[in-house]
Amino acid sequence: DAKTTQPNSMESNEEEPVHLPCNHSTISGTDYIHWYRQLPSQGPEYVIHGLTSNVNNRMASLAIAEDRKSSTLILHRATLRDAAVYYCILRDTTSGTYKYIFGTGTRLKVLA
């Protein structure tokens, strides 16, 4: 079963910021939160990850709630190329293999 909950879809206007939320209420204390995105007919692309503190990179920012039960991926200025399915992922920490458990993700539509 997926360990994360995301809205099925969101829309944004081009050049505006986008906030993509994710709930992960069962997160363990040592688990990282990973975000990937998948463009049509491509493999998932790494976006960002974090543990407790907010994180920034050239692609996005990740804001993590103080209790770590939720996080938000922030795209500062959406472009048409950002239209994709965004996955918030936790790993399976019970088996020792740390495989990713994907939910259904959020399909982001960017309007010109």
Place this chain on the structure above:
Amino acid sequence: NAGVMQNPRHLVRRRGQEARLRCSPMKGHSHVYWYRQLPEEGLKFMVYLQKENIIDESGMPKERFSAEFPKEGPSILRIQQVVRGDSAAYFCASKGFEGLAGTDTQYFGPGTRLTVL
């Protein structure tokens, strides 16, 4: 540094044939995961391998599916006697060893899209 490579990108098989999917991990990576994605769904874990070892195959169907990651060469996902329900996109991901404190970030290939006629 080349990314994860998969081939073929598209594979068409008739029912009953065998499908072989190949994955070359990123340079220096010795861990490979295979995932399957049905249309409009998220990826589902199938198997996790390290060089010459299957570590976790809990997501693999019990019959017809097998995987290997030999000491030399790519990882192979093999599907025998394919059926229409095997039609899907198959992705592999690789990671390096980052130790107990590592994030285990996985890097995905472009996928192989299998169509069973």
